[in-house]
Amino acid sequence: MLEIKNLVVEIEGNRILNGLDLTINNGEIAAIMGPNGSGKSTLSYVIAGKDEYEVLDGEIILDGQNVLEMDPAERAVAGVFLAFQYPLEIPGVATMTFLKAALNAQRKARGEAELTTPDFIKRVNEAAQKLAIPKEMLKRALNVGFSGGEKKRMEILQMALLEPRFCILDETDSGLDIDALRIAAEGVNALRSPDRSFLVITHYQRLLNYIVPDSVHVMAGGKIVKSGGKELALELEANGYADYKAQEAA
Amino acid sequence: MADMERINTPVETAIAEHFAGAKAVLPGDAGARETAFARFAEAGLPHRRVEEWKYTDLRSVMREAAPLAPALADDDAVAALEASPWFAGIEAARIAIANGHVVASASDFADLPEGVSLETTAQALASGHPDLAALGAIPEASENIAYALNSAFMSDGVVIRVAAGTKVETPLHLRFVITGDSAVATATRTLVIVEKGASVTLLESHDSADDVAHQPNNVVEIVAEDETEIAHFRIDGHGSGAQALSTLTAHLGAHVAFDTLNMIARPGLVRHQVFMTFAGEHSKGGVRGATMLGERQHADTTLFVNHVAPHCESRELFKTALDGNATGVFQGRIAVAKEAQKTDGQMMSAAVLLSDGATMNNKPELEIFADDVLCAHGATCGELDDDLLFYLMARGIPRPEAEALLIESFLGETVEEAVDETDEAMREALMGVARTWLAARG
Numbered sequence: 001m002l003e004i005k006n007l008v009v010e011i012e013g014n015r016i017l018n019g020l021d022l023t024i025n026n027g028e029i030a031a032i033m034g035p036n037g038s039g040k041s042t043l044s045y046v047i048a049g050k051d052e053y054e055v056l057d058g059e060i061i062l063d064g065q066n067v068l069e070m071d072p073a074e075r076a077v078a079g080v081f082l083a084f085q086y087p088l089e090i091p092g093v094a095t096m097t098f099l100k101a102a103l104n105a106q107r108k109a110r111g112e113a114e115l116t117t118p119d120f121i122k123r124v125n126e127a128a129q130k131l132a133i134p135k136e137m138l139k140r141a142l143n144v145g146f147s148g149g150e151k152k153r154m155e156i157l158q159m160a161l162l163e164p165r166f167c168i169l170d171e172t173d174s175g176l177d178i179d180a181l182r183i184a185a186e187g188v189n190a191l192r193s194p195d196r197s198f199l200v201i202t203h204y205q206r207l208l209n210y211i212v213p214d215s216v217h218v219m220a221g222g223k224i225v226k227s228g229g230k231e232l233a234l235e236l237e238a239n240g241y242a243d244y245k246a247q248e249a250a
Numbered sequence: 251m252a253d254m255e256r257i258n259t260p261v262e263t264a265i266a267e268h269f270a271g272a273k274a275v276l277p278g279d280a281g282a283r284e285t286a287f288a289r290f291a292e293a294g295l296p297h298r299r300v301e302e303w304k305y306t307d308l309r310s311v312m313r314e315a316a317p318l319a320p321a322l323a324d325d326d327a328v329a330a331l332e333a334s335p336w337f338a339g340i341e342a343a344r345i346a347i348a349n350g351h352v353v354a355s356a357s358d359f360a361d362l363p364e365g366v367s368l369e370t371t372a373q374a375l376a377s378g379h380p381d382l383a384a385l386g387a388i389p390e391a392s393e394n395i396a397y398a399l400n401s402a403f404m405s406d407g408v409v410i411r412v413a414a415g416t417k418v419e420t421p422l423h424l425r426f427v428i429t430g431d432s433a434v435a436t437a438t439r440t441l442v443i444v445e446k447g448a449s450v451t452l453l454e455s456h457d458s459a460d461d462v463a464h465q466p467n468n469v470v471e472i473v474a475e476d477e478t479e480i481a482h483f484r485i486d487g488h489g490s491g492a493q494a495l496s497t498l499t500a501h502l503g504a505h506v507a508f509d510t511l512n513m514i515a516r517p518g519l520v521r522h523q524v525f526m527t528f529a530g531e532h533s534k535g536g537v538r539g540a541t542m543l544g545e546r547q548h549a550d551t552t553l554f555v556n557h558v559a560p561h562c563e564s565r566e567l568f569k570t571a572l573d574g575n576a577t578g579v580f581q582g583r584i585a586v587a588k589e590a591q592k593t594d595g596q597m598m599s600a601a602v603l604l605s606d607g608a609t610m611n612n613k614p615e616l617e618i619f620a621d622d623v624l625c626a627h628g629a630t631c632g633e634l635d636d637d638l639l640f641y642l643m644a645r646g647i648p649r650p651e652a653e654a655l656l657i658e659s660f661l662g663e664t665v666e667e668a669v670d671e672t673d674e675a676m677r678e679a680l681m682g683v684a685r686t687w688l689a690a691r692g
Contacts, residue, residue: 073644093658
């Protein structure tokens, strides 16, 4: 499904990703773990298309298409979804207006008919209920005045509504208490499907107790330095990143 | 130097000729008109070396002086009024003014809300109506050149009185249109006296054809007696060729709640002036505006908020979105007299530049002579937030739509503040102006 080859990325002259290779198959949940500053969030932004990053080399191929040639909206239509580490507050844009604009923009781009308002509201309400998102939250401006946990659930709600092919969860566990974490993880697990893959970025093994990965990759110095199964996460939890930092320094 | 005679520009000469021809036929006291015109004749058209006109140099932009428009044939007036879309969804008592003249057949004069009495300004001037004594309540406005020109040329408009204690439920809608293929000037004067304890909503909309250099000069004067509640929503939809001058004065008594909101979209050149004076204690005044400009359009909003009485609160919020090579101007002056203790004044002007060629000039000023006040002003100018754009686009919303959402929310704050949150229809009527502009922007 997703293939990243020799990705080299700089921001303002600083090299962040340094020849990163990663392949994620259909239906796979891949976890990326790594110390602060290893380039995990940069990788998520580069896949989603944030334009302040300069891609010097490499390819990101999703279902045979090179997403680096697309703008962020086109990538979303192609199936990329980034659940932000810090979802943005947009005063003055009602949550429902935003959700409808996003859903219908994607449908339009795929040549599908726009949803009718009742149909749209029904879908949102169903998805919101599963994530324990109260209706009052949907009436407010997007993410304005939401708690950290509410913002993260709102990201998962968008993911559920947009039905992407490839989801990136950028430290979805940060700032969440254990109950909020469980609700968010259940939301993600409900979306697991043979046709959908996930890239889960996290510092801690804890999230991976709830969202059990098929593969775990360690990132350090802007590339993947070790890959393994879910047991690798436990090993990291026990030993920390010291070995990899030393490797990076060497 | 002071004695040296100023040499008129050709446009000033043409205006003087128009006045010489018009003063004999315009209604009312010719002497008062001559006094007003003398003020203009002395100063001439304002230009960039006149501080309060620094950013709107009328002398260089007014290349012609259009003649004062005669009244239209009724059918033409009605057709033009029917084409004007503003506030379409709001049930209101209509007061129609086409090419500067009241059109009774397109107005609801026979069906005015209870407690509202009305006369045309032409009739009032001709008969020497006593209410006209209330004109010019704010001296700083009377000294203004656009106002002086209006005083010299004013031909029609309406004089409205809302009886004491009346809660007028149906809004009064002043519908201005200018039509015709050759440029004309208009000068309307509207006076609204709201007696003690009354409340009223005034709608004011303007339309003129694109690409014709019409020169409207409209003045609305509001006299708010004690304990009144007045909302004024204005849509300036003058066409891209128009050079429009407008002045709103609001003289507030005690315990008044006054709000005005002005939406400006796609004008050629607009100068909108607001003079608000707090003459009585414990009043609240809100002056807000959202301006949308593209191409080489120019809009200038100039405020003078004068706190004379203590314990009053003023709120000014202006949002400007600029595209193309447009120029926006915001000049806001808040004066607080020595006696106006406990004044609370907050003024903010924010602009978003959507192109490299757009320019915004912000000039906030505070003049405070009282020592126990809370006054602040702020001005910002920037581009759309890249992070917010990325967030919206990452959900599949194409860039133009994502920009439109952000611009709409940016401008919408003015409407949110000015309109009662239960009044969905009014919010839609006003935000519709922004949506129409955004849709045309593409």
